[in-house]
Amino acid sequence: MIFAGIGIGSAQQADVQMLREIYTASLKEGKSYDWLNHLSNQIGGRLSGSVQAEQAVTYTKKELDVLGLDRVWLQPVMVPKWVRGTPEFAYIESEPGETNNVPVCALGGSVATPAGGIKASVIEVQGVEDLAKLGKSQIEGKIVFYNRPMDPTLINTFEAYSGCVDQRYSGAEEAAKFGAVGVVVRSMNLSIDDHPHTGSMSYGELELTERIPAAAISTKGADLLSTTLKLNPEIKFFLRQNCRQLPDVQSYNVIGEIRGSEFPEEVIVVGGHLDSWDLGDGSHDDGAGCVQSMEVLNLLKKVGYQPRRTIRVVLFMNEENGLRGGRKYAEIAKEKNEKHLFALESDAGGFTPRGFSFDCTQEEFNRILTWKNLFEPYLVHQFIRGGSGADIGPLKDQGLVLSGLRPDSQRYFDYHHAETDTFKAVSKRELELGAAAMTSLVYLVDRYGFISSSALPDRQ
Amino acid sequence: MIFAGIGIGSAQQADVQMLREIYTASLKEGKSYDWLNHLSNQIGGRLSGSVQAEQAVTYTKKELDVLGLDRVWLQPVMVPKWVRGTPEFAYIESEPGETNNVPVCALGGSVATPAGGIKASVIEVQGVEDLAKLGKSQIEGKIVFYNRPMDPTLINTFEAYSGCVDQRYSGAEEAAKFGAVGVVVRSMNLSIDDHPHTGSMSYGELELTERIPAAAISTKGADLLSTTLKLNPEIKFFLRQNCRQLPDVQSYNVIGEIRGSEFPEEVIVVGGHLDSWDLGDGSHDDGAGCVQSMEVLNLLKKVGYQPRRTIRVVLFMNEENGLRGGRKYAEIAKEKNEKHLFALESDAGGFTPRGFSFDCTQEEFNRILTWKNLFEPYLVHQFIRGGSGADIGPLKDQGLVLSGLRPDSQRYFDYHHAETDTFKAVSKRELELGAAAMTSLVYLVDRYGFISSSALPDRQ
Numbered sequence: 040m041i042f043a044g045i046g047i048g049s050a051q052q053a054d055v056q057m058l059r060e061i062y063t064a065s066l067k068e069g070k071s072y073d074w075l076n077h078l079s080n081q082i083g084g085r086l087s088g089s090v091q092a093e094q095a096v097t098y099t100k101k102e103l104d105v106l107g108l109d110r111v112w113l114q115p116v117m118v119p120k121w122v123r124g125t126p127e128f129a130y131i132e133s134e135p136g137e138t139n140n141v142p143v144c145a146l147g148g149s150v151a152t153p154a155g156g157i158k159a160s161v162i163e164v165q166g167v168e169d170l171a172k173l174g175k176s177q178i179e180g181k182i183v184f185y186n187r188p189m190d191p192t193l194i195n196t197f198e199a200y201s202g203c204v205d206q207r208y209s210g211a212e213e214a215a216k217f218g219a220v221g222v223v224v225r226s227m228n229l230s231i232d233d234h235p236h237t238g239s240m241s242y243g244e245l246e247l248t249e250r251i252p253a254a255a256i257s258t259k260g261a262d263l264l265s266t267t268l269k270l271n272p273e274i275k276f277f278l279r280q281n282c283r284q285l286p287d288v289q290s291y292n293v294i295g296e297i298r299g300s301e302f303p304e305e306v307i308v309v310g311g312h313l314d315s316w317d318l319g320d321g322s323h324d325d326g327a328g329c330v331q332s333m334e335v336l337n338l339l340k341k342v343g344y345q346p347r348r349t350i351r352v353v354l355f356m357n358e359e360n361g362l363r364g365g366r367k368y369a370e371i372a373k374e375k376n377e378k379h380l381f382a383l384e385s386d387a388g389g390f391t392p393r394g395f396s397f398d399c400t401q402e403e404f405n406r407i408l409t410w411k412n413l414f415e416p417y418l419v420h421q422f423i424r425g426g427s428g429a430d431i432g433p434l435k436d437q438g439l440v441l442s443g444l445r446p447d448s449q450r451y452f453d454y455h456h457a458e459t460d461t462f463k464a465v466s467k468r469e470l471e472l473g474a475a476a477m478t479s480l481v482y483l484v485d486r487y488g489f490i491s492s493s494a495l496p497d498r499q
Numbered sequence: 500m501i502f503a504g505i506g507i508g509s510a511q512q513a514d515v516q517m518l519r520e521i522y523t524a525s526l527k528e529g530k531s532y533d534w535l536n537h538l539s540n541q542i543g544g545r546l547s548g549s550v551q552a553e554q555a556v557t558y559t560k561k562e563l564d565v566l567g568l569d570r571v572w573l574q575p576v577m578v579p580k581w582v583r584g585t586p587e588f589a590y591i592e593s594e595p596g597e598t599n600n601v602p603v604c605a606l607g608g609s610v611a612t613p614a615g616g617i618k619a620s621v622i623e624v625q626g627v628e629d630l631a632k633l634g635k636s637q638i639e640g641k642i643v644f645y646n647r648p649m650d651p652t653l654i655n656t657f658e659a660y661s662g663c664v665d666q667r668y669s670g671a672e673e674a675a676k677f678g679a680v681g682v683v684v685r686s687m688n689l690s691i692d693d694h695p696h697t698g699s700m701s702y703g704e705l706e707l708t709e710r711i712p713a714a715a716i717s718t719k720g721a722d723l724l725s726t727t728l729k730l731n732p733e734i735k736f737f738l739r740q741n742c743r744q745l746p747d748v749q750s751y752n753v754i755g756e757i758r759g760s761e762f763p764e765e766v767i768v769v770g771g772h773l774d775s776w777d778l779g780d781g782s783h784d785d786g787a788g789c790v791q792s793m794e795v796l797n798l799l800k801k802v803g804y805q806p807r808r809t810i811r812v813v814l815f816m817n818e819e820n821g822l823r824g825g826r827k828y829a830e831i832a833k834e835k836n837e838k839h840l841f842a843l844e845s846d847a848g849g850f851t852p853r854g855f856s857f858d859c860t861q862e863e864f865n866r867i868l869t870w871k872n873l874f875e876p877y878l879v880h881q882f883i884r885g886g887s888g889a890d891i892g893p894l895k896d897q898g899l900v901l902s903g904l905r906p907d908s909q910r911y912f913d914y915h916h917a918e919t920d921t922f923k924a925v926s927k928r929e930l931e932l933g934a935a936a937m938t939s940l941v942y943l944v945d946r947y948g949f950i951s952s953s954a955l956p957d958r959q
Contacts (some may be wrong), residue, residue, distance in 0.1 A: 066651045138543045191526045191928070194877055231929060391851070391907050393878060417654055418853060420880045447907065468651070468689060468909045478781050 088120025384428025394421025845959025854881025
């Protein structure tokens with residue numbers, strides 16, 4: 040053991056040095072940005088079941104193959120396949136013949152409209168809880184327009200998202216129960232612009248015949264619709280979309296690992312999700328998390344660090360509309376009786392890293408906090424207890440520590456699930472700093488584990 | 500005094516509430532983004548002495564006039580007027596007739612080339628210190644190409660800038676002493692792209708006849724030039740630019756203030772610089788700082804706070820190529836025997852605020868640190884001692900506390916002094932968060948001052 044018999048000061052000094060080397064390697068000779076360039080610009084949006092998703096599997100496996108890891112493999116998983124079809128079309132009809140087109144997109148999982156579209160009156164609500172107050176008499180035969188905006192005063196924009204997303208996820212299911220013929224949902228976006236933002240939705244237990252089409256409308260379109268409705272509640276809304284759900288298809292999680300030199304049976308997972316929505320190229324959500332996770336293994340090799348535990352990168356398939364990859368990975372891990380110590384996900388965009396959230400015990404958190412000062416020179420300052428990432432969530436019953444990278448969240452919802460989520464919206468340095476922060480945390484977990492309260496490496 | 504007799508806990512609670520109100524006002528009904536839209540898109544780049552700079556004076560004064568401040572005025576200052584002329588043109592000539600155009604721009608203050616341009620051999624150096632080693636024999640008659648890049652491993656990109664900018668500022672002066680006929684400087688940019696970045700330069704004590712033209716070359720152009728030189732040191736470089744220096748012209752600092760209710764003679768200044776370079780529209784440098792500074796006064800009024808001291812916004816003219824506005828302001832303040840307590844500048848881009856740097860005594864800094872916890876909910880975490888801003892620097896001999904807003908610096912040099920510094924590169928939320936952070940700090944300084952060590956307002 041390298042540090043046995045050496046004081047804590049020296050161990051910390053070695054860690055200071057290691058983090059500096061990790062950051063230098065990421066910023067000077069990292070691969071994350073080039074990988075993302077390929078994923079985004081040569082492949083593009085990677086919706087589960089699409090050709091692009093399969094290209095991304097092939098590409099990332101090939102790139103992991105050349106890193107000289109101990110093992111790289113594909114883990115089969117059946118995924119849903121939903122396709123958008125031809126571009127959606129919608130307009131507000133103030134009077135017969137007087138129309139304003141508005142930008143819309145089908146929500147992921149939505150049914151199509153009839154081929155000729157639907158045209159109906161609109162009732163605006165601020166959330167699903169308004170439906171019961173209005174009752175069937177005021178909803179039946181209409182399009183329900185969910186228009187509760189994200190709260191701009193929340194500093195963490197994910198909280199603002201959480202406060203709205205039920206409209207998108209459950210809006211159609213709930214409105215259908217009151218006889219609505221369709222729903223239009225204000226995009227989950229803090230900017231006022233022309234880009235509709237898609238995302239997953241559910242019909243719950245509704246029969247196929249009861250399902251109604253659901254679309255997102257751009258924030259600017261939502262404001263126009265709301266204003267128009269105030270002037271004249273009798274206006275009509277036209278929506279046409281021909282998305283559909285196809286049978287499940289075979290896909291894969293892409294996995295690579297460096298075997299641990301001392302505790303190979305203890306697994307540390309770092310990952311993101313390889314699938315994305317189809318409107319943009321999925322650079323922030325979650326191409327960034329994928330290439331950062333691949334970079335963790337690359338950087339550990341670059342700086343010549345030999346992990347004590349097994350460090351595994353997992354590029355999960357189908358986070359966006361099914362979470363099948365995350366569930367499959369946890370299922371197989373359980374079957375194989377693998378011991379997972381730690382899982383870290385990056386799925387909040389490739390922005391400047393501000394910190395990490397940890398889903399763990401207080402004792403484990405106390406241990407983690409002893410590392411916080413090492414991140415100060417890199418302005419990674421926020422170590423909090425909280426959620427981690429959707430894909431690693433299914434591992435939770437293994438009793439491991441889960442963590443999520445916390446990048447700056449201010450711009451995330453400008454791009455999230457929209458055509459604006461493209462490579463040029465990613466800053467190379469911000470992406471690389473995130474990869475370095477993740478690598479640093481993985482290094483510390485690998486070296487010290489969570490159990491001993493000593494700063495020296497534990498032997499367990 | 501509102502808080503007299505109330506415990507510290509209550510005072511802090513009132514501050515917590517005040518900061519929340521300030522942030523809410525900025526994010527929900529702030530004016531900064533609309534102001535910047537006008538400055539950037541209706542006016543554009545505002546080089547000292549230009550029509551646009553004068554339009555910016557008129558516009559910002561008009562906007563301050565409608566805020567209902569106690570006084571708004573223009574402070575006359577004579578400024579230099581340098582004009583770029585027709586677009587610059589440059590190419591690398593590998594062999595006669597075989598040329599590659601490269602993007603260049605004249606450095607601010609440079610002389611023109613002869614009308615037909617200059618064509619000469621090139622000698623690449625890593626800095627001015629290389630010149631003496633090479634000597635006149637290897638430099639005379641050539642174009643000196645300064646190609647030391649910014650260091651990507653520095654987390655604070657301003658440090659990387661400081662490590663390079665002497666090439667731009669002094670490169671021509673030094674090279675001229677060795678008989679060079681021109682200089683080409685690698686743009687101060689961490690990205691590899693096609694945008695040349697201008698910026699100020701000086702000829703020092705050189706006579707007019709000794710001055711040689713100086714241009715910046717894009718980072719991609721610099722890499723091409725360097726590679727080409729390695730293949731064949733005999734290649735030639737062609738440069739044509741017809742910029743020139745005109746006589747000084749009249750301009751103005753734009754100033755507005757809310758008079759203090761208790762200590763009107765104590766002045767707190769908040770500001771940015773109204774001039775910008777001409778290639779982009781100066782949105783980050785420093786339209787952002789101007790509108791954030793105006794917003795400080797607007798937000799204090801919005802939340803109904805009556806300042807104890809005089810809060811003054813100053814939009815300084817001519818930071819980029821002369822600092823005449825900053826010097827004039829300090830000169831007049833001294834003449835009028837004004838007492839300045841605190842000056843805060845925002846001139847590092849409209850990005851997510853990470854903290855503040857303070858140029859102050861340790862005792863003052865200790866006092867400031869007692870406020871730090873109030874900023875934690877807003878992720879403003881970096882309170883350090885350090886530099887403030889160029890425009891407020893001349894006030895320093897008044898013995899006041901100087902401070903600079905520290906936004907996230909990762910993207911700043913993608914835009915700085917280049918055509919890419921445009922409105923669309925600014926995030927509305929990031930800009931607004933910066934304005935709120937500045938307003939919060941100004942509020943705390945106004946309420947508590949720096950002298951008493953108690954958390955209660957001091958009476959002085």
